[in-house]
Amino acid sequence: MPDQAFDGVFEKAGATAGTVPGSGAVPAVRVEGLWKRFGQQIAVNGIDLVLPAGKFIGLVGPNGAGKTTTLSMITGLLRPDQGRILVAGHDVWADPESVAQVKARIGILPEGLRLFERLSGRELLAYSGRLRGLPGAEVDKRASQLLDVLDLTGSQNKLVVDYSTGMRKKIGLAAALLHNPEVLFLDEPFEGVDPVSAQTIRGVLERYTQSGATVVFSSHVMELVESLCDWVAVMAAGRIRAQGTLAEVRGDRPSLQAAFLELVGASGRETAGESLDWLGGGAGSAGASGSAGASGASGGTQR
Numbered sequence: 568m569p570d571q572a573f574d575g576v577f578e579k580a581g582a583t584a585g586t587v588p589g590s591g592a593v594p595a596v597r598v599e600g601l602w603k604r605f606g607q608q609i610a611v612n613g614i615d616l617v618l619p620a621g622k623f624i625g626l627v628g629p630n631g632a633g634k635t636t637t638l639s640m641i642t643g644l645l646r647p648d649q650g651r652i653l654v655a656g657h658d659v660w661a662d663p664e665s666v667a668q669v670k671a672r673i674g675i676l677p678e679g680l681r682l683f684e685r686l687s688g689r690e691l692l693a694y695s696g697r698l699r700g701l702p703g704a705e706v707d708k709r710a711s712q713l714l715d716v717l718d719l720t721g722s723q724n725k726l727v728v729d730y731s732t733g734m735r736k737k738i739g740l741a742a743a744l745l746h747n748p749e750v751l752f753l754d755e756p757f758e759g760v761d762p763v764s765a766q767t768i769r770g771v772l773e774r775y776t777q778s779g780a781t782v783v784f785s786s787h788v789m790e791l792v793e794s795l796c797d798w799v800a801v802m803a804a805g806r807i808r809a810q811g812t813l814a815e816v817r818g819d820r821p822s823l824q825a826a827f828l829e830l831v832g833a834s835g836r837e838t839a840g841e842s843l844d845w846l847g848g849g850a851g852s853a854g855a856s857g858s859a860g861a862s863g864a865s866g867g868t869q870r
């Protein structure tokens with residue numbers, strides 16, 4: 568869990584950008600008419616999105632909804648076909664210079680995280696910090712604090728290639744936080760992370776948002792989003808189905824999960840699988856007509 572030792576990293580979130588995150592004046596992200604197509608597939612279908620600063624924001628949607636594509640365009644990794652994106656008031660795709668300016672203000676933990684495998688965890692942080700232009704002593708201090716809080720001090724000299732999935736998420740998160748960004752984008756940050764590490768990550772992120780910074784993360788786990796986020800955007804089939812405070816998106820449904828299923832048109836899927844009447848024991852696994860020979864070399868022996 569974050570403690571006093573961590574104050575130095577987050578106490579002036581966004582100070583390097585010269586703005587006051589969380590003031591409410593400028594949204595962390597504003598997206599207007601955003602489109603992305605891959606061949607015949609429309610991944611992002613003309614979306615508008617406003618994500619307020621200083622919030623813990625969940626971007627949720629079923630598989631293939633367009634979440635990763637949207638986050639990639641917002642973070643300057645993938646060029647949109649059409650539309651405008653402002654991050655902390657800066658137009659991401661206006662020109663090459665603006666992409667660089669936005670990248671300096673944000674941190675990213677992307678999907679399918681690719682790290683420099685032949686560096687140790689500590690070397691990776693040192694490299695990330697220097698790449699961000701931080702002085703060496705400051706990088707050392709922050710790296711030590713992050714390694715400590717994320718329970719990686721004991722593994723700091725191990726090569727990243729030898730890290731477990733959860734350790735990779737944590738060192739990736741540390742690298743994304745090191746320069747104290749204004750907005751942090753995380754694609755499935757809790758995937759493959761054990762409950763103890765998840766709790767640690769959660770504590771770090773909560774503290775970070777309390778300092779005025781913004782976290783935008785994608786997830787499939789509604790309970791997690793419901794317990795962490797104060798703002799939610801629901802995406803399906805390349806469109807935004809709902810966006811607003813957790814209470815607004817949930818409406819009068821009993822849970823975010825219920826609201827989500829309704830919003831993405833998946834209510835009533837509880838009976839999905841009924842057509843798989845051959846699946847499972849005791850349902851006549853040999854089949855109705857003449858399949859015993861194909862499936863039952865043991866001569867129809869049933870266990």
Ligand SMILES: Nc1ncnc2c1ncn2[C@@H]1O[C@H](COP(=O)(O)OP(=O)(O)OP(=O)(O)O)[C@@H](O)[C@H]1O
Pocket residue numbers: 605608609610628629630631632633634635636637
């Ligand atoms: N590089 C690509 N080339 C072709 N199609 C792509 C590419 N990237 C994404 N897509 C398609 O765009 C759609 C949206 O994909 P995306 O990865 O953004 O969804 P997602 O919401 O992040 O899904 P998941 O929750 O499964 O990670 C999908 O139909 C996907 O197949």
